[in-house]
Amino acid sequence: MLDTYLQILVSGLAMGAIYTLTAKGLFIAHLATHKLNFGQGDFLMVGAFLSMSLIIAGIPVLLAALLVLIALGLLGWGLERLVIRPLDRFGISGGSTYSWILTTAGVALILQNIAELVWGKSSHYSPPLFSEGRDNVIEIAGINMFVEEILVIGFAAVVVAFFYYMLFRTRWGRAVYTVAFNPEAAMLLGINVRRTVVLVFVLASLLAGISGILVGPLITIHPHIGLMFTIKALAVAAIGGFSNPLGILIGGVLFGVAEAFSNYYDSAFGDLYPLIFVLVFLVFRPSGLFSEAQADVR
Amino acid sequence: MSSTPLLQVDAIDASIGVINILHGVSLSVSSGELVTVIGANGAGKTTLLRVISNLLKPSVGLVQFDGAPTTAVEAHRLARRGLIHVPQGRQIVPTLSVLDNLIIGAERSEIVDSETLVENLEREYSRFPVLRERKDLAAGSLSGGEQQMLAVSRALMMRPKLLMLDEPSLGLAPQIVKTILNALRQLADEGLAVLLVEQVAMAALSVADNAHVLRNGEIALSGTASELRRDKALVESYLG
Numbered sequence A: 001m002l003d004t005y006l007q008i009l010v011s012g013l014a015m016g017a018i019y020t021l022t023a024k025g026l027f028i029a030h031l032a033t034h035k036l037n038f039g040q041g042d043f044l045m046v047g048a049f050l051s052m053s054l055i056i057a058g059i060p061v062l063l064a065a066l067l068v069l070i071a072l073g074l075l076g077w078g079l080e081r082l083v084i085r086p087l088d089r090f091g092i093s094g095g096s097t098y099s100w101i102l103t104t105a106g107v108a109l110i111l112q113n114i115a116e117l118v119w120g121k122s123s124h125y126s127p128p129l130f131s132e133g134r135d136n137v138i139e140i141a142g143i144n145m146f147v148e149e150i151l152v153i154g155f156a157a158v159v160v161a162f163f164y165y166m167l168f169r170t171r172w173g174r175a176v177y178t179v180a181f182n183p184e185a186a187m188l189l190g191i192n193v194r195r196t197v198v199l200v201f202v203l204a205s206l207l208a209g210i211s212g213i214l215v216g217p218l219i220t221i222h223p224h225i226g227l228m229f230t231i232k233a234l235a236v237a238a239i240g241g242f243s244n245p246l247g248i249l250i251g252g253v254l255f256g257v258a259e260a261f262s263n264y265y266d267s268a269f270g271d272l273y274p275l276i277f278v279l280v281f282l283v284f285r286p287s288g289l290f291s292e293a294q295a296d297v298r
Numbered sequence B: 001m002s003s004t005p006l007l008q009v010d011a012i013d014a015s016i017g018v019i020n021i022l023h024g025v026s027l028s029v030s031s032g033e034l035v036t037v038i039g040a041n042g043a044g045k046t047t048l049l050r051v052i053s054n055l056l057k058p059s060v061g062l063v064q065f066d067g068a069p070t071t072a073v074e075a076h077r078l079a080r081r082g083l084i085h086v087p088q089g090r091q092i093v094p095t096l097s098v099l100d101n102l103i104i105g106a107e108r109s110e111i112v113d114s115e116t117l118v119e120n121l122e123r124e125y126s127r128f129p130v131l132r133e134r135k136d137l138a139a140g141s142l143s144g145g146e147q148q149m150l151a152v153s154r155a156l157m158m159r160p161k162l163l164m165l166d167e168p169s170l171g172l173a174p175q176i177v178k179t180i181l182n183a184l185r186q187l188a189d190e191g192l193a194v195l196l197v198e199q200v201a202m203a204a205l206s207v208a209d210n211a212h213v214l215r216n217g218e219i220a221l222s223g224t225a226s227e228l229r230r231d232k233a234l235v236e237s238y239l240g
Helices: A002-033 A041-057 A061-089 A099-119 A148-170 A171-181 A183-188 A193-218 A227-240 A244-267 A272-284 B045-052 B075-080 B098-108 B113-125 B127-131 B144-157 B172-190 B201-207 B225-230 B232-239
Strands: A137-140 A143-146 B007-016 B019-029 B034-039 B060-066 B083-086 B162-166 B191-198 B208-215 B216-224
Touching: A002 A041, A002 A143, A002 A148, A002 A193, A002 A227, A002 A244, A041 A061, A041 A099, A041 A193, A041 A227, A061 A099, A061 A193, A099 A227, A099 A272, A143 A148, A148 A171, A148 A193, A148 B208, A171 A183, A171 A193, A171 B098, A183 A193, A183 B075, A183 B083, A227 A244, A227 A272, A244 A272, B007 B045, B007 B113, B019 B034, B019 B045, B019 B060, B019 B191, B019 B201, B019 B216, B034 B045, B034 B232, B045 B060, B045 B083, B045 B162, B045 B191, B075 B083, B075 B098, B075 B113, B083 B144, B098 B113, B098 B144, B113 B127, B113 B144, B113 B162, B127 B144, B144 B162, B144 B172, B162 B172, B172 B191, B172 B201, B191 B201, B201 B208, B201 B225, B208 B225, B208 B232, B216 B225, B225 B232
Parallel strands: B034 B191, B034 B208, B083 B162, B162 B191
Antiparallel strands: A137 A143, B007 B019, B007 B060, B208 B216
């Protein structure tokens, strides 16, 4: 029994790592621009499909990952230039304060339809990234665990650490926090606000791409998986109060583990319970795991 | 004082929406000179600084900095060229530490090697010793006066040629205002061009070389600071 629980825990941690990465993309865009990409999950879906096709075509995993990241970086750049920035010109008077919700959701729909045209409506299985087969297991402390899951957790941890380093230890990270505080004050400090914001959307898109590459071998891929990932990433980001990277990390891991156990006990409605839990949680703590006063907890 | 002004503002008009804020404003600031613009609330002081740093385009007139027009240069590029504007409310980044706020300034002026950075930090810590004591605290936890000191120091980390400050005395105790204004005077004596926008007229006039009184978007009175200080009643009549 303990073996089963530990296996479920590892599966939950692996999915939790994916949700954390996807939610980090939402967090960084929200931090810098107070906007969200409602197509974040669909960017993940594109990343998963591209990665699958390239690996199946025989391209080595590392090169395939690099190509996927280049494509996703361009997608993030295009999103900011074509879908987010033009709205700023209209300002509040144009009634566009929340127009980005519609435009980013519109991009999500376009991506879903393109994916249907290219890969069809049916589900696909992505080859494993790190081992010979999807079901490869290794024995750790007498318990069999999936190699893919263990390595997904390890890789996601490296990406999260790198993300933290970028945000809190680099010139770019300080620029993001300055732009987040006040774009005009940032300009007066010599910060190129537009370039900083473009880079934010590129990074958010890369995080979705990495999530897509990693999640491919763990699930079945189809053109409409994006919405579910967007909803779950939003739930995870809400647990973290959107402004707190540590809260998002904890939220992502908890959500993944809770989902794995709830699916074990109820395979029909397993996805539902963690979302209900988040709803109830937000009733009691609407500003997330850490209150606004501790928004800078790292 | 050099003969060619570092900043030259020629007959600018500026509007926000359909409201005309500035009408034919001209002034100049040279290196080593501290010029103050005083005026009541709503006189157009902040708008004047926003036009100079190109956050707002003038509808008529020309602003030249370091011999070149500023209109086509984006605000962040002007800042990198040494036109530094400390806006009202100080605008320090509250979630970053005092040290990170200072480093933001240094980064944009391309102070990259650690030795120069440490030198510049030491210079600012000796100017305002409280910043050294608080360097690891979140800037948002500082008092208003300390935040203003941080804003001035951060601006100086950017190696300014011209330092413009929008009402640094706002909400501060007179003793702290004095410390900050004295620091500005010292900077001008060391060769920096300073443009100080203030509502507290006499305090500003006590440290300035030249002064302008702005009233309803127009320069109503200009002269040396000592002339204007002598005519306190006239100055105050313009300030309403």
